[in-house]
Amino acid sequence: MPIIDMPLEQLRTYQGTNPRPADFDEYWERALAEMRTVDPQIELVPSSFQVPNSECFDLYFTGVKGARIHAKYVRPKHTMAPHPVVVMFHGYSGHAGDWSEKLAYASLGFSVLAMDCRGQGGSSEDVGGVKGNTHHGHIIRGLDDRPDELLFRHIFLDTAQLAGIAMELPEVDPDRVYVAGGSQGGGLTIACAALEPRVKKLAPIFPFLSDYKRTWDMDLDQEAYSELRTYFRYYDLLHEREQEIFEKLGYIDIQFLAERIKGEVMMIVGLMDTICPPSTQFAAYNKMNAKKRLVIYPDFGHEYLPESSDRTMQFFLE
Numbered sequence: 607m608p609i610i611d612m613p614l615e616q617l618r619t620y621q622g623t624n625p626r627p628a629d630f631d632e633y634w635e636r637a638l639a640e641m642r643t644v645d646p647q648i649e650l651v652p653s654s655f656q657v658p659n660s661e662c663f664d665l666y667f668t669g670v671k672g673a674r675i676h677a678k679y680v681r682p683k684h685t686m687a688p689h690p691v692v693v694m695f696h697g698y699s700g701h702a703g704d705w706s707e708k709l710a711y712a713s714l715g716f717s718v719l720a721m722d723c724r725g726q727g728g729s730s731e732d733v734g735g736v737k738g739n740t741h742h743g744h745i746i747r748g749l750d751d752r753p754d755e756l757l758f759r760h761i762f763l764d765t766a767q768l769a770g771i772a773m774e775l776p777e778v779d780p781d782r783v784y785v786a787g788g789s790q791g792g793g794l795t796i797a798c799a800a801l802e803p804r805v806k807k808l809a810p811i812f813p814f815l816s817d818y819k820r821t822w823d824m825d826l827d828q829e830a831y832s833e834l835r836t837y838f839r840y841y842d843l844l845h846e847r848e849q850e851i852f853e854k855l856g857y858i859d860i861q862f863l864a865e866r867i868k869g870e871v872m873m874i875v876g877l878m879d880t881i882c883p884p885s886t887q888f889a890a891y892n893k894m895n896a897k898k899r900l901v902i903y904p905d906f907g908h909e910y911l912p913e914s915s916d917r918t919m920q921f922f923l924e
Contacts, residue, residue, distance in 0.1 A: 622889035695787035701728030743833030881908035
């Protein structure tokens with residue numbers, strides 16, 4: 607089998623390279639405490655897109671730092687409450703996608719929430735306010751400020767807050783809240799289920815935002831991770847702060863959040879992935895203590911994985 611990373615037997619035991627901050631758990635407990643003080647000011651606005659058997663809404667809520675976060679919300683019209691909900695997260699720099707993409711789940715009696723990440727391609731706000739560069743990319747956003755100002759900290763909290771909001775919707779069964787996404791959406795799926803451990807099932811596909819140092823060591827800090835190289839080229843030319851930088855990135859490294867997950871996991875990985883190297887994904891998977899299964903596509907990279915959506919749907923229907 608062609609490989610671009612470690613042999614599979616090594617991947618199954620790999621525990622990651624990026625340093626874990628000593629106060630990692632305290633960091634996230636403090637972040638969650640801040641999130642819980644926020645009045646979400648939830649607003650549901652009927653969308654201009656409507657179909658006969660479902661209702662479509664723009665849902666808005668206030669996240670940490672005062673940002674208004676947007677999600678598309680689809681709920682079936684003729685399903686008895688309470689019913690399950692799927693919370694979806696999109697790829698890096700993208701958005702929540704088309705309304706029609708959510709209707710397959712609605713036809714099965716699921717509600718769907720699809721979040722726009724703050725500051726990316728959708729309608730959610732990025733309120734800014736950090737020191738240092740905004741030259742390129744969200745991984746390095748806030749890296750020259752306190753760890754509490756890392757932008758992905760706020761995005762991770764948005765995911766957990768939205769899952770909590772879903773559990774409070776009167777039509778939703780709080781014991782059947784599922785989360786899913788690919789690439790950045792896969793990383794956010796893991797972060798969401800880690801920070802909101804009541805999530806029942808999660809289906810991350812080739813997750814981003816894991817084991818940054820490993821990507822750097824493989825010389826694959828390109829494409830999605832290119833801002834790591836950009837940061838060093840502009841702000842740490844001699845790599846005098848390399849250890850400090852990767853340790854700070856450890857606060858937003860999903861491999862260290864993965865052990866907090868309580869819900870059942872189905873994770874999908876392509877072994878030819880040069881965007882999010884397989885070892886970085888296994889670093890997160892191998893730390894999960896919950897019930898889990900791994901679906902491996904040996905000949906596929908960071909691309910459309912045939913039947914992955916079908917597998918996810920079947921997993922949620924089990």
